Amino acid sequence: MGNIIFLVLILVSYAGLYKLFEKAGLPAWKALIPVYNFCVTSKLIDKPWWWGLIMIVPGVNLIMYGVYGFNLARAFGKRTTNDLLFASLLPYIFFVKIGFDKNAKFIGVKDIKTESALVKNWLDPIIFAVVAASIIRTFFFEAFTIPTSSLEKSLMVGDFLFVNKVCYGAKVPQTPISFPFAHHTLPFTQSTKSYLEWIKLPYFRLPGYSSPKNGEIVVFNYPDGDTVAVGCQDRSYYQLVRDYGYSNIHNPHFIVGNSEDSKPVGDIVARPVDKREHYVKRCVAIAGDKFEIKDGEIYINDQKQAMPEKAQHFYIVKTQGMVFGTVDFDQNGQAYNPKMNFELLDKFDINVPEAGIYNVRRDTMFYMLNMPADVANEVKAYPGVLSVTKMISPKGEFNKDIFPHSTRYPWNNDNYGPLVIPKAGATVQIDTGNICIYEKILSTYDDGIHQITRNGAQVLYDGKPLTSYTFKQDYYWMMGDNRHNSADSRFWGFVPFDHVVGRPVFVWFSMKDPKNNPVSGSNLLGSLFKNSKEGKFRWERFMCYVGEDGLVSWKIPVFALIALIWAYSYWSKKRKAPARQKK
Numbered sequence: 001m002g003n004i005i006f007l008v009l010i011l012v013s014y015a016g017l018y019k020l021f022e023k024a025g026l027p028a029w030k031a032l033i034p035v036y037n038f039c040v041t042s043k044l045i046d047k048p049w050w051w052g053l054i055m056i057v058p059g060v061n062l063i064m065y066g067v068y069g070f071n072l073a074r075a076f077g078k079r080t081t082n083d084l085l086f087a088s089l090l091p092y093i094f095f096v097k098i099g100f101d102k103n104a105k106f107i108g109v110k111d112i113k114t115e116s117a118l119v120k121n122w123l124d125p126i127i128f129a130v131v132a133a134s135i136i137r138t139f140f141f142e143a144f145t146i147p148t149s150s151l152e153k154s155l156m157v158g159d160f161l162f163v164n165k166v167c168y169g170a171k172v173p174q175t176p177i178s179f180p181f182a183h184h185t186l187p188f189t190q191s192t193k194s195y196l197e198w199i200k201l202p203y204f205r206l207p208g209y210s211s212p213k214n215g216e217i218v219v220f221n222y223p224d225g226d227t228v229a230v231g232c233q234d235r236s237y238y239q240l241v242r243d244y245g246y247s248n249i250h251n252p253h254f255i256v257g258n259s260e261d262s263k264p265v266g267d268i269v270a271r272p273v274d275k276r277e278h279y280v281k282r283c284v285a286i287a288g289d290k291f292e293i294k295d296g297e298i299y300i301n302d303q304k305q306a307m308p309e310k311a312q313h314f315y316i317v318k319t320q321g322m323v324f325g326t327v328d329f330d331q332n333g334q335a336y337n338p339k340m341n342f343e344l345l346d347k348f349d350i351n352v353p354e355a356g357i358y359n360v361r362r363d364t365m366f367y368m369l370n371m372p373a374d375v376a377n378e379v380k381a382y383p384g385v386l387s388v389t390k391m392i393s394p395k396g397e398f399n400k401d402i403f404p405h406s407t408r409y410p411w412n413n414d415n416y417g418p419l420v421i422p423k424a425g426a427t428v429q430i431d432t433g434n435i436c437i438y439e440k441i442l443s444t445y446d447d448g449i450h451q452i453t454r455n456g457a458q459v460l461y462d463g464k465p466l467t468s469y470t471f472k473q474d475y476y477w478m479m480g481d482n483r484h485n486s487a488d489s490r491f492w493g494f495v496p497f498d499h500v501v502g503r504p505v506f507v508w509f510s511m512k513d514p515k516n517n518p519v520s521g522s523n524l525l526g527s528l529f530k531n532s533k534e535g536k537f538r539w540e541r542f543m544c545y546v547g548e549d550g551l552v553s554w555k556i557p558v559f560a561l562i563a564l565i566w567a568y569s570y571w572s573k574k575r576k577a578p579a580r581q582k583k
Contacts (some may be wrong), residue, residue: 016095169208232267
C-alpha cells in the first residue's frame, strides 16, 4: 500500500512540476520525463544540472525532494518560514500548490544576493554532506566496527574498518525511508526502528566484479535475524524458541538468561533483509561445494583445507598449582570464588571471557583457554603447565544447537556433515528426512514467503506435495576463525547471496576492548605512549589493507598521499596569491 501511495505522490508532484515549468516559460512536457525533469529544475534554481541525477538513488532521492522543494519555494517567491517548511517536508504537495496558485510567479533566485548564514554556512553543507555520505555508504564503502570475537586474531574486537560493497555488487536499499547513518535502530534508543516500511523496493543488486570465494572474509546480513526478540537482540530468536518454547518467547515479560545476565524477551519484530544485523565471517564453502568437518578440520570436496593462521580453539590446560586462575576451598574441600589471572591472560593475549576454570583437584588445576595454536605452544612451555589438549567434540555426539537441529543429523562443532551447499539451478530431492536442512530456503530465502508443512510421509509446499526443489540463488557457508566461540553457519545454516553485503578491505583504527583485555585495554590516554602489547591501541593494525593472508600495512602510502594532498593545497594557495594581489 505504501508503494502505491508513494507512486501517487510522485505523479502528483510531476503534475505540479508541469505547471511550474509553464510559469517559468519552459516546455511543460519536460516535467514528465523522470530524472531529466529534475536536471531542468536544477537550472531553474541556479544549481548544477547533475543534481537531477541524484534523484536516481533510492532513499537519497527523498532528501533531494525536500531540497528541491526548499529552493523552488524561493524561486517562486514563497519565502516565509511556513512556506519553506511546507516545501521541504511535503514537496510533492507543495509543487501542486504553487503550480496551481495564480499568484505564484517565477522570479528565480538570483535576487537573493546574500543568503542567511544559517543556510549558507550550515544547512546547505550539512544536507549535501548527508547526501554524499549516504551515496558512498549505500553503493561504495561503509564503515564498520568488529563487535564480536568470531574472527578474533584475524579481524579483532575493536577493529574499525571499511567494507567494499562494489566487489559483489551493491544492493539497492529495500527500505529507503530511514534515518541517515543508522542501521536498524535509532541512536540512543534500544528498540526504536530507524526505518519505515511504508515503501518497500524489490531486491536488486548492481553488477559486481567478483563473487564470494573460498577463504574470503565476507560481511553479510544475519539470516536468522529476520525475526528478533527486542529484549534479547544478541541471541537468535529461533534458538530462544528451541530453548524456552514458542509461548514463553512470545510473552514479552518472560525472563531469559541466568541470574547474572537475565532480561525480559520484549516484543517480537520482523526485519527486512537490508536491516538485519551485519555479521562478518570467513566464507569456507561456496555454492555447489561438498562441505564437511572432521575432528575440527574442514574438508571441501573431500580435500582438507589449510587452517587459518590465527584460528582459535578451546584447549584444556592442566597445571601444577594455580597458574591461570585461583579458587578458594571451603571446609569440605569444595572449590569456590574462582578468579582468573588477568595479568597472565593479557600477557598471552587471551580474551578474559573466553577463559575459565574447567576442573579443580586440590594440587592440580584444569583451565579452559581459547587461543591460536602458536599461543597454545607458548602456554605449553610456561612454568607449571603439565599439558595442553585441544577440545574436540567426538563424531556422532549430537548438539541440539547445531543446524539443522535434528537428531537425524548428529552433528557438532568439530564433526559436521557432509553437506552440499545449494547452488542456483541445482535440484535436490526433498523428503521428510532432509526437509529440516532446506526448510528455511523454501519458506523464506529463495522465493518469498511460503508455507512448508508435513503430512505423514509427505512434505507440502503451500499445501501441495513436494518431492524435489530447484534452487533460485547461490548459498554460502560462513564460519568464524574462532572455531569454538562463533555464532556461524554451523548454528543457523546457509547464507543466501541476497544477504551478502561486501568484503572488508581496510582497517584504519584498532583498540582493545577492556572486557576482553582488562589490564592493557583499560587506560585510553595512558596507552598513547605504550606499545601494542602493553597498551590499548593495536598500532600495528592501524592503516592496514585486509589481504588473503592477513593485514598488510598501508601506513606509508596513506601518509604519503596525505602529504601530497597537503603539498598540492599549499602550492595552489601560493600560486593564487599573486593573482589576488594584482586585483
